[in-house]
Amino acid sequence: MLGKVTSLDDYHGFTMSATSVSDNSLTKTVAAKVPFCDLCLTIEKIQKAKSRPDKNKYFKDFLNSWRNFHNTLHKNDLNTTDSFYAALRLILPQLERERMAYGIKETMLAKLYIDVLGLPKDGKDALKLLNYRAPTSSHGEAGDFAVIAYFVLKQRCPNKGTLTVHDINQHLDSIALNNAAKRKDLIKKSLLQLICQSSALEQKWLIRMILKDMKLGISQQTIFQLFHADAAELHSVTTDLEKVCRQLHDPTVSLSDVSIMMFSPFRPMLAAIANIKHIEKLMHNQSFYLETKLDGERIQLHKDGDVYKYFSRNGFDYSQQFGASSLQGSLTPFIHNTFKSTLQNCILDGEMMAYNPITQAFMQKGNKFDIKRMVDDSELQTCFCVFDVLMVNKQKLANEPLRKRHETLQTVFTSVPGRIQIVEKVEIKTKKDVADALNVAIDQREEGIMLKDPLGVYKPDKRGEGWLKIKPEYVDGLMDELDILIVGGYFGKGHRGGMVSHFLCAVAEPASPGEKPSRFHSLCRVGSGYTMKELYDLGLKLANHWKPYRKRDPPPNILCGTEKPEVYIEPCNSVILQVKAAEIVGSDMYKTCCTLRFPRIEKIRDDKDWYDCMTLHDLDQLHNKASGKLASKHVDLNDEEPDKKKRKVPAKTKKLFGIAEQFKAQDLSHVDKVSSIFEDVEFCVLNGLHDHPKAELEMGIAECGGLVVQNPGPDTYCVIVGTINVRVKNLVAANEHDVVKADWLLECLQKKHFIPWQPQYMIHMSPSTEEHFAQEYDCYGDSYYADIDKSHLQEVFKRMSKPEQNLPSKTIADLEQRYSWDISPLSMFRHCIIYIDFYARIGDSSTQIHGTSLDVRILELRFHGAQCVTNLNESVSHVVVGKDLQHVSELKSRRTAFKRKFKIVLESWITDSIKAGSLQDERNYLL
Incomplete structure (x- = not known):
C-alpha cells in the first residue's frame, strides 16, 4: 500500500511498504498501486499554483515519484511496467476523445447525483446541480459544475477514496464501451461504483476528466515537454498518447526519427488566416500555388495493398464508413482500381466531399448531410479530393518541397471525377491575382481560397508555415451583415461563468405600417466575436431585464423552435447585434426554419432601437439573394494603387527624451x-x-x-x-x-x-x-x-455607524410615501427641519430659556417625525416662536443672509396640527 496522505501539503510523492511488493495478486503496473487520490492531490496543487514554475514542479515531482516507485517495484518483480499512460490520459483527457467517448454531460451527471444521493428534486442542493450555470450558484463558481458538485458532496462522501489510477481507467473504459454500445444502464452502474468509492475531491477531478475540461492553467505542450523532450513532436505525428508514453518512457533516450508512419494518424498541417495586402511579403515575393478551399471533412488516407485506413484531423478512425478494403464502404470500392499498378502503399492528405452526380457539383457542408455517414441510397456520393502526398512505396515525403510532392502525386492514381481527384493548383504571383481568385470563389459560392508555398515542407500540427487561407468573411466589407435582436440568453462556463455569455437572436415578424413589431422568430445562437469588456458592458445593460424561460409557459411574443434559451428578455428592453456569418442554412432548431453558419458578433448597435431589427421579409430576400451565401461583394484593390511609387519623405531628426525606469511599462511579452x-x-x-x-x-x-x-x-x-x-x-x-x-x-x-x-x-x-x-x-x-456572510455584514454595520451616513429624514419620508405610511399622523412633520427660538437674543447662549412649553413642543415634534436642530443654518425649514415676539425682527434680518429662506411660524401651528391629527396650513401661522 502507498503511504497515507492526510492533506494536500503532506503530499511529496509515493511511499511503499514491504507488503505491497510481495502481493503478486495485483496487476503488475505502477497504476495498480497508485491511489487515485494521490493523482487528484497533485492536479489540485497544479491548479491552485499561481506561477508557471510551481505548476511545472508539482507535475515533475509526481512524474519522478511514479518513475522512482517503478524502480523500487521493479527490483522485486521484473515484469512490473511503468507506463505513465494510465495517469497522463487522465491529466490530458481531451487527447483521448475516441477512446474516452462517454456521452456524458453535466445534466446527466446532475441527475445521477440527485438519484444516488437521494436528494429532493426541488431541494437546495439538487437545484444547485441542475442550475449550475446560474449566477445564484454558491461559492462564486457559477458555470463550473465540478466545483458545485464538490460542495454538494463534501459532507456526504468519505475523506479518502479506495480506488487506484488503474481502477479509474478500467471504469472509464467500461463507460466508453457501453456508450458505444448504447447501454445506458451499464453506464449508470459504472458511475455509481465510482461515486460510492471516491471522496468529494476525487469526484471533482473525475467530473473534469469525464467532461474533458481540466482547467489546470498549464498547456499540454508544457506537460509533454516535462514528460519527454520528444513527446509533443511524436504525438503530433501519431496522435496516440499510449504510443508516446510507451516509446518515450525513458527520459534519457531520444528518438532519432520522428516522422509520419503507415496506419498511424497524424495531426495534419493547417493554414493560417492571411490579409490580401500582405500576401506577396508572406510568400517572399516569389510565385505560389492557389487552390480552391474545399468545404468538407479533412481526411488522411493510408493504403497498404488492399488495406485502407481513413483518419480524421483529430485521429478518429472512419475506415468502417469509407471502406477498410476494396469490397466495403462508401468510397474504397470505387477508387481501388484507380491506383497505379506500381503502387504498393501511400499516405494521402485531402478533403472528403459530397458530390452530386446529377448537378456535377460538390455540396457545401452547411447543407443537411453528414459525409461520414453517407448511406447507399443517397443521391450524393463520396469523393476524396487529394491535395498532398506524404508517403509513396515506403518513401517518406514530408520533408520534400510541395512542388516535388505535387509532381509525385500525379503518379499515384488516375483521377475519376466525383470519386477521387487531385485538387488543381494554379501558380500565381501578385495580390491582384489573389483578389481576382477570391472574387471568382465568391461568384461560384465557394468557401474561399488556399495559398501554398511551393518550396514549403509538410509540418504536422503546424499552422501557417507556408499555408494560408482567405475567406470572404476575413475581408472587411465583403459580407452582408444582419441586424438581429437578442431575445434569449445562456449562462456561460469557465471564465464567463455567472454571466449570460451566449445569446439567442431573432428577427421581427413584419408589423402593420406605422406600428412596432410585436412578435419575433428565433434565428440563431451566437457567442463569439465580442471582447470580454464588451460582454461585461452588455451584461450590465441587460442584467435587470433577464427572466427565467419556462418551456411550459413561454413568452407569447418570442417564438422558438426546438432550441430554447435559459433566460429571455422582453424585446423592448433588448439591444440589436450586428452579426456576420458565412451563410444562411436550413435548420429545424429555430422558428425561421433556417440559421446562420459560423455567426459572430461584429458590434452592438446602440444607435438602433429594438424595433429596427431585421424582419422575416428581409431574411427571405437575403436567403434568396445568393442561395444563402452572405458574401456577394467583390474585393477592390484599385484604391491601393499598388504600382504607384510613393515619394519618400526624409525622416525628421527627433530629440530623444528619457523616461525614468519607475514610469516605464514592464515587458509582459514573455x-x-x-x-x-x-x-x-x-x-x-x-x-x-x-x-x-x-x-x-x-x-x-x-x-x-x-x-x-x-x-x-x-x-x-x-x-x-x-x-x-x-x-x-x-x-x-x-x-x-x-x-x-x-x-x-x-x-x-x-x-x-x-x-x-x-x-x-x-x-x-x-x-x-x-x-x-x-x-x-x-x-x-x-x-x-445576494446572500451576505458575516464579514460583509460587519462592513455594512461599520458604514451604518458613521454619523454622516445616517439615514436622512427625507429618505425615511420617501419610504413612507412609497409604502403609504405617510398617512399616519406620526409622520406629519417628517419633511420639516425645525429650529426653536429659545433665547431672548440671537446668539446669546447665556440667556435662559423662556419657559418649559417649548421643551414639550420639541418632544412632540420629534414624536411626529420632525428633525429638531440647535443651530440656525441653511438646512432649517421652520423657526418656531413662542408668545414673546420681540425677536422676530432679528430672525427676519438673519434670514436675509440665507439662500434658502426659512419660515417663521407661531407655536400654535404645532399644537393645532397635533390636535387636528394632520398638518395645518402654515400660511395661517406665519410671522
Missing part, C-alpha cells in the same frame, strides 16, 4: 498565459500594495489574458489602485473611470475566476456603474438580492 478570465480586457494599474507591488499585479493580469496600459483610455475596463495618492484623486475628480481596490484583483487572481464588483471593492464609480450599483445595493452597500 508571460505565459495560464487563464482566460481577463481575455482582451484592458486594465490600468496605477500602484500596488506593500506585499503586492504594481509589477506583480500587472503580471497577474497578463497571465490571465488581460491587457495592461499605463494610462487609462476609452477602452480601459477599470483602474486598479493599492494606495490613494494625488493621481488617483485627479482620476476620481475626472469621473470617467471605475477606480477599484487592488484587493479585488488579488481575489480574482487567487480564485482564478472573475468576481463581480461589490461596494467594498470600489474607490470610485463611473456614472454608468453607479447607476447599476444603485439598482443592486442600498446606500450602505447591502445587496438587495
Whole structure:
C-alpha cells in the first residue's frame, strides 16, 4: 500500500511498504498501486499554483515519484511496467476523445447525483446541480459544475477514496464501451461504483476528466515537454498518447526519427488566416500555388495493398464508413482500381466531399448531410479530393518541397471525377491575382481560397508555415451583415461563468405600417466575436431585464423552435447585434426554419432601437439573394494603387527624451498565459500594495489574458489602485473611470475566476456603474438580492455607524410615501427641519430659556417625525416662536443672509396640527 496522505501539503510523492511488493495478486503496473487520490492531490496543487514554475514542479515531482516507485517495484518483480499512460490520459483527457467517448454531460451527471444521493428534486442542493450555470450558484463558481458538485458532496462522501489510477481507467473504459454500445444502464452502474468509492475531491477531478475540461492553467505542450523532450513532436505525428508514453518512457533516450508512419494518424498541417495586402511579403515575393478551399471533412488516407485506413484531423478512425478494403464502404470500392499498378502503399492528405452526380457539383457542408455517414441510397456520393502526398512505396515525403510532392502525386492514381481527384493548383504571383481568385470563389459560392508555398515542407500540427487561407468573411466589407435582436440568453462556463455569455437572436415578424413589431422568430445562437469588456458592458445593460424561460409557459411574443434559451428578455428592453456569418442554412432548431453558419458578433448597435431589427421579409430576400451565401461583394484593390511609387519623405531628426525606469511599462511579452478570465480586457494599474507591488499585479493580469496600459483610455475596463495618492484623486475628480481596490484583483487572481464588483471593492464609480450599483445595493452597500456572510455584514454595520451616513429624514419620508405610511399622523412633520427660538437674543447662549412649553413642543415634534436642530443654518425649514415676539425682527434680518429662506411660524401651528391629527396650513401661522 502507498503511504497515507492526510492533506494536500503532506503530499511529496509515493511511499511503499514491504507488503505491497510481495502481493503478486495485483496487476503488475505502477497504476495498480497508485491511489487515485494521490493523482487528484497533485492536479489540485497544479491548479491552485499561481506561477508557471510551481505548476511545472508539482507535475515533475509526481512524474519522478511514479518513475522512482517503478524502480523500487521493479527490483522485486521484473515484469512490473511503468507506463505513465494510465495517469497522463487522465491529466490530458481531451487527447483521448475516441477512446474516452462517454456521452456524458453535466445534466446527466446532475441527475445521477440527485438519484444516488437521494436528494429532493426541488431541494437546495439538487437545484444547485441542475442550475449550475446560474449566477445564484454558491461559492462564486457559477458555470463550473465540478466545483458545485464538490460542495454538494463534501459532507456526504468519505475523506479518502479506495480506488487506484488503474481502477479509474478500467471504469472509464467500461463507460466508453457501453456508450458505444448504447447501454445506458451499464453506464449508470459504472458511475455509481465510482461515486460510492471516491471522496468529494476525487469526484471533482473525475467530473473534469469525464467532461474533458481540466482547467489546470498549464498547456499540454508544457506537460509533454516535462514528460519527454520528444513527446509533443511524436504525438503530433501519431496522435496516440499510449504510443508516446510507451516509446518515450525513458527520459534519457531520444528518438532519432520522428516522422509520419503507415496506419498511424497524424495531426495534419493547417493554414493560417492571411490579409490580401500582405500576401506577396508572406510568400517572399516569389510565385505560389492557389487552390480552391474545399468545404468538407479533412481526411488522411493510408493504403497498404488492399488495406485502407481513413483518419480524421483529430485521429478518429472512419475506415468502417469509407471502406477498410476494396469490397466495403462508401468510397474504397470505387477508387481501388484507380491506383497505379506500381503502387504498393501511400499516405494521402485531402478533403472528403459530397458530390452530386446529377448537378456535377460538390455540396457545401452547411447543407443537411453528414459525409461520414453517407448511406447507399443517397443521391450524393463520396469523393476524396487529394491535395498532398506524404508517403509513396515506403518513401517518406514530408520533408520534400510541395512542388516535388505535387509532381509525385500525379503518379499515384488516375483521377475519376466525383470519386477521387487531385485538387488543381494554379501558380500565381501578385495580390491582384489573389483578389481576382477570391472574387471568382465568391461568384461560384465557394468557401474561399488556399495559398501554398511551393518550396514549403509538410509540418504536422503546424499552422501557417507556408499555408494560408482567405475567406470572404476575413475581408472587411465583403459580407452582408444582419441586424438581429437578442431575445434569449445562456449562462456561460469557465471564465464567463455567472454571466449570460451566449445569446439567442431573432428577427421581427413584419408589423402593420406605422406600428412596432410585436412578435419575433428565433434565428440563431451566437457567442463569439465580442471582447470580454464588451460582454461585461452588455451584461450590465441587460442584467435587470433577464427572466427565467419556462418551456411550459413561454413568452407569447418570442417564438422558438426546438432550441430554447435559459433566460429571455422582453424585446423592448433588448439591444440589436450586428452579426456576420458565412451563410444562411436550413435548420429545424429555430422558428425561421433556417440559421446562420459560423455567426459572430461584429458590434452592438446602440444607435438602433429594438424595433429596427431585421424582419422575416428581409431574411427571405437575403436567403434568396445568393442561395444563402452572405458574401456577394467583390474585393477592390484599385484604391491601393499598388504600382504607384510613393515619394519618400526624409525622416525628421527627433530629440530623444528619457523616461525614468519607475514610469516605464514592464515587458509582459514573455508571460505565459495560464487563464482566460481577463481575455482582451484592458486594465490600468496605477500602484500596488506593500506585499503586492504594481509589477506583480500587472503580471497577474497578463497571465490571465488581460491587457495592461499605463494610462487609462476609452477602452480601459477599470483602474486598479493599492494606495490613494494625488493621481488617483485627479482620476476620481475626472469621473470617467471605475477606480477599484487592488484587493479585488488579488481575489480574482487567487480564485482564478472573475468576481463581480461589490461596494467594498470600489474607490470610485463611473456614472454608468453607479447607476447599476444603485439598482443592486442600498446606500450602505447591502445587496438587495445576494446572500451576505458575516464579514460583509460587519462592513455594512461599520458604514451604518458613521454619523454622516445616517439615514436622512427625507429618505425615511420617501419610504413612507412609497409604502403609504405617510398617512399616519406620526409622520406629519417628517419633511420639516425645525429650529426653536429659545433665547431672548440671537446668539446669546447665556440667556435662559423662556419657559418649559417649548421643551414639550420639541418632544412632540420629534414624536411626529420632525428633525429638531440647535443651530440656525441653511438646512432649517421652520423657526418656531413662542408668545414673546420681540425677536422676530432679528430672525427676519438673519434670514436675509440665507439662500434658502426659512419660515417663521407661531407655536400654535404645532399644537393645532397635533390636535387636528394632520398638518395645518402654515400660511395661517406665519410671522
